[in-house]
Amino acid sequence: MTELKLPNPPAQRRWGKVLAAVIFVGLVIWAFTGMPAFSIKANAVMVTRSIGDGLIHPDWAYVWTGDGEDLTSTLLETLGIAILGTFISAVISLPFAFWAAHTKHKFWLVTRSGKFILTAIRTFPEIVLALMFIKAVGPGSFAGVLAVGFHSIGMLAKLFSEAIENMNGGAGEAVTAAGGSALDVTMLASLPQLLPEFVSNTLYRFELAIRSASILGMVGAGGVGTPLIFAIQTRSWPRVAIILYGIIVLVTATDWLSGALRKRLV
Numbered sequence: 001m002t003e004l005k006l007p008n009p010p011a012q013r014r015w016g017k018v019l020a021a022v023i024f025v026g027l028v029i030w031a032f033t034g035m036p037a038f039s040i041k042a043n044a045v046m047v048t049r050s051i052g053d054g055l056i057h058p059d060w061a062y063v064w065t066g067d068g069e070d071l072t073s074t075l076l077e078t079l080g081i082a083i084l085g086t087f088i089s090a091v092i093s094l095p096f097a098f099w100a101a102h103t104k105h106k107f108w109l110v111t112r113s114g115k116f117i118l119t120a121i122r123t124f125p126e127i128v129l130a131l132m133f134i135k136a137v138g139p140g141s142f143a144g145v146l147a148v149g150f151h152s153i154g155m156l157a158k159l160f161s162e163a164i165e166n167m168n169g170g171a172g173e174a175v176t177a178a179g180g181s182a183l184d185v186t187m188l189a190s191l192p193q194l195l196p197e198f199v200s201n202t203l204y205r206f207e208l209a210i211r212s213a214s215i216l217g218m219v220g221a222g223g224v225g226t227p228l229i230f231a232i233q234t235r236s237w238p239r240v241a242i243i244l245y246g247i248i249v250l251v252t253a254t255d256w257l258s259g260a261l262r263k264r265l266v
Contacts, residue, residue, distance in 0.1 A: 054237025055244075062242050069227065071246045078223035079250065081141050081216070082209035085148030090202045093153050097160030114161070122154030126212050130221040141222030148209050148216070156205050163197035196265040203258040203265075210254050214247050 041047075063071050100114030130147040137143050167190065217225025224243060231239040 050235070051237050051240075054239075055241045057238055058242035058245060059236070059238040060242065062239055063246075071224070071227075071242060074217075074224040074227055075246050075250050077141055078210070078213045078217070078225075079254075081144040081148060081213040081221075081223050082206060082254075085145045085213070086152060086202060086206045086209045088145070088149035089152035089156050089205070090198075092149070093157035093160055096153065096157035097164060100157060101161040101164035103164065115158075118154045118157050118161075120154075121150070122158075124151065126151045126216060127219060130216045130219050134220050139220035139222075144213055144216045144221035144223055147221055148212055151212070152205050152209060155208075156201060159201040159205075160198060163194055163201065167193050200262045200265045203262050207251075207255055207258050210251055214251075 096114065096118060100111060100118055102108075102111045126147050129150055130143055133143040133146040133150075137146065213223050213225075214228075215225050217223035217227075218229040220226065224247060228240065228243045231237075231243060
């Protein structure tokens with residue numbers, strides 16, 4: 001039997017792949033040239049042993065002291081920052097979502113402008129927002145709530161707008177054909193489809209807000225991050241360990257609860 005031979009790829013395609021590989025390798029080499037010389041400090045072994053010993057022997061007494069500055073109190077404060085920030089962003093995101101959603105009978109420039117605003121909001125890191133709000137309202141949990149809430153608007157409104165774009169319009173057309181008003185279409189067709197998606201996306205954003213609220217305290221925006229940065233600065237590794245364990249428990253519990261609720265909704 002005659003053996004079939006596949007045609008060789010064009011030379012232009014082969015040279016294009018070679019050129020792309022050379023450019024990639026060149027970029028990697030160029031990125032490494034700017035790195036400082038790698039060196040290990042003389043006390044690196046001692047510090048590593050101290051950190052390891054602190055992780056094995058956490059400061060259990062810090063879990064609850066009753067003065068409002070213990071681990072339990074700061075974790076509850078972190079949870080409150082995430083809940084309030086997510087709630088504020090969910091409410092404010094609704095008009096932005098309808099603005100950015102691409103639907104029928106909407107001028108394309110309106111949709112593009114809404115998507116541009118949401119992209120601009122998402123470009124601000126939460127740490128930068130926290131520092132800005134600290135200058136405006138002072139350090140504390142209120143600045144953390146504002147930072148989490150403002151940053152979450154960009155992502156939540158984007159998810160909400162995608163849910164609006166993917167909504168099945170057949171139900172609304174059926175209500176209209178039956179003589180329903182615009183309010184009837186909203187209440188009987190749109191809301192039943194959008195509400196589960198909105199709640200699911202809000203819960204997903206709440207999971208991320210917990211992680212963000214745990215870090216914002218490092219710059220003075222309240223929550224468990226504040227005692228964490230103080231413990232790191234003073235090299236109190238047993239306290240660092242118990243704070244990290246507390247964050248792990250809080251994040252794991254919220255992820256499990258949020259995931260269970262989202263499975264029931266979607």
